Amino acid sequence: MDAVDHIPVTVLTGFLGSGKTTVLNHLLRQPEMGGVVAIINEFGEVALDHLLVESSEDRLALLDNGCICCSVREDLIETLDDLAARRAAGTIPPFHRVLVETTGLADPVPVLHTLMTAPDIVGRYRIDGVVATVDAVNGAHTLHAHAEAVRQVAVADRLLVTKTDLVSGDTLARLEARLVAINPVAALSQVSNGIVDPARVLDAGLFDPAARSADVVRWFETAARAAVEPHHHAHDCEGTRCDHPVHHAHDSDVQSFSLVIDEPIHGEAFARWLDYVAALKGEDLLRFKAIVNVAEQPDAPLVVHGVQHVFHPPISLAGWPSEDRRSRLVFIVRGIPREIIETTLCKFAAVSRTAIQRPAA
Template identity: 50%
Template sequence: MSHEVPVSILTGFLGAGKTTLLRHLLAHPEMGQTAVVINEFGEVGLDHNLVEKSSEDTVLLSSGCLCCTVRGDLVKTLQSLSIRRIRGEVPEFERLVVETTGLADPAPILHTLMNDEILTRDYRLDGVISVVDAANGPDTLDTHRESVKQAAVADRLVLTKTDLVGARELDELEARLVALNPAAPRIGADHGRVEPGALFGAGLYDPATKSADVRRWLKAEAYADASADGTPHSGAHRHHHDDTHRHQHHQHDVNRHGDGIRAFSLGWDRPVDWDHLADWIEMLVTLYGGQILRLKGVVDVEGEEKPVVVHGVQHVFHPPARLPEWPADMDRRTRLVFIVKDLDPEMFDHTMQAFLDR
C-alpha cells in the first residue's frame, strides 16, 4: 500500500456550488485528519463557531479539518505543508483536498501531482471531483470548454441545484455526462450536502482494503455498459471488431453536443511487448498530447507475471506501476480506457494494432 497522502482535486465552473459543497464538507465530522488547500478562506465563509485555531494562512476547525490558503505557487504551498506536518507545526492529516478556481483547467494541477519529484514523495493523486450545476449546466457545457474538460476528467461528478430542474432536464443532463465520462459516478448534492465517503477513494489504492483495486479504479466495464445501452439518450453506439483482431473497441459519439469529447476502451487478449506499447503511447503523446484528456490502463506485459498500471493526463504520464499480482476479479488481459477531444477512436484502434503486431 502506498503511504503518500491521497489528494483529491475539487473543481467546478463558476456558480456551480463548489463553495457551498466545500463549506458543508469542512463542517462534517468525517473530514477529521483532512487538509484542505483553498484560494482564500473568505471565499468559503468559514463558520467561526467551527474555528479552533487560526493563523495568517492556516485554520484548524473543530471537525478536524486543517485549511490552508494557496500562497503563490501550489507546489510551494504543498511542500510547505509537508514540512510543517513533519515538524509538528500542523496536525497530522491523512487526506488532502485542493480546491481550484471556477475557471481553472484541472489538468495542470494533475500534471503537478503526477510529475513533480518532490511532491510525489509525499502525495499521490486520488481523484478529481467536479461539481456540475444542474440548472445552468447544459448552457455552461455549451459555452465554456473549461466546464466540459472539468466534467470529462472527473472521477466523481457532483450534481447541485437538482431541485431547480424537472426530471426530464435532469435525465438529459445526466445522459450528456454519461456520454462525456461514463465511468464517473453522478452524485446528487442535497443543498450542497454530500457524504464525504461518496467523494473520496477514487484512486488506484482502496482506502478500505489498503491495497490496489484495479477494477474499481479502471471501471473499463462502464464504457462497455454505456455503449451497449442502446437507449436514445446515451448518444452511443457499440462497435465490435472481428475476434481475429484480438481486441474490442467501444465508442461514444457525442458530436451532437458539440463537445468533441469521446470516451472509449481498447483491449488486447495476449501479452504485449512493452517497448512496442511504449512507442505507441509516445507517438500518441507527441502528436496529440493536448487532446488526450485522460488515459488509464492495466497491461499484461510479455514476460512479466505482474500487471503494469499506466495513467496519463494529456502529455504527462505517471511512472508505470507494477502491482503485486493480477486482481482475482479480473481476467488477465490488457485494458486501456481513453477520454479524448476531437480525435477519432478508430485511429487509436488501428495504430495500436499496428504497433503491437510489429
C-alpha cells in the same frame, strides 16, 4: 516512502456557481474529515471564497494571486511543501489528507500535472482523485458555452450533480446522459444543499492496488456499456431556444471509447506507443485508463492511468480482477478518431489488427 503512504490529495473542481464551496463546507464538518487541510484557490484582487468556508484557519491555505492553472502553480507547490514541513515539525496539527479547491474558471489538468511531476510533491503527496461539481440548473448551458467546464467533467473520477432539488426529473436525466457521454467512467452522485457522504468523494483508489482491482472492473464494464449504447445529445438548452454565446465549447467533440486487445503486449512496445501518443496527441488525450496484459508478466497485469501527456508510473496488481485476462483500454479524447488509436497500436505497440476488439456490454 511507498506511494500508498503519501498524503492523498483530492482536487475539487467545477464551474462558477456549481456548489464547490457548499460541498467543501459540508465535507469539512464531517467527523472523519478532522485531519484534512483545504487549499482554496481564488481569482481576483479580493479573496472572498475562503471567508465562506466554515473551518479554523490552521485547516485552510489560500492561494489568491491568480488562476491555479497558470501563475499559482508555483504557489501550490510552495504551499504543499510548507504544509509538509510544518506537519513534520509539529507546528500545525497533523493532517492526513489535502483538498484543493480550484477556481470555477480553472482547467484542473495543470493542477494534476503539478501533483504528478513536481519532484518535491511526488515524494510526499499522491493524487487521490478529481471530483467535479456540476450545477443541475445551469449545467447544460455551461457545458455548451464553456470549454473549461467540459474538461472539468472529462478528467473527473467522481461527478457530483448539485442543486438536484431545483430541476425536474427529465432535466436531470438529460444532463446526466450528457455527463455520461463525456465521461462514462466517473462515478456519478446527486447532491442537494452540498450534502454528500465523504465516502462518495474520497479514496478514488488511483494508487491503491487493493482498491484498484474492484475499480478496474467497474471502469471497463461502464465504458463497454457506453460504447455499445452511446449517448447522443443536441444543444437545445433543454428544449428551449438557445441563446448561448457565439464561442461554444462543443462538448460533442469530447468522446469516450474503449478497446479490448486479445493478445499479450510486450512492455517495451507498449511504453513506446504511450510515448508516441503522449507526444503527438497528448493535448487531446484528456484521460486514459488501462489494464494491460504484459507478455513478460502475464500473472501481474499493469494498470496505467494518464492525464494528457503525463502518465502515472504503471502499477502491478497482485492478480487479475476477473477471469478475463485481455488488455482493456479506456480513452476520453477530444477529436482523436478511434481509428488513429488502433493504427498506432498496431504500428508502435506491435499489436495485430485482428486482436483489437470493440467491447461488448
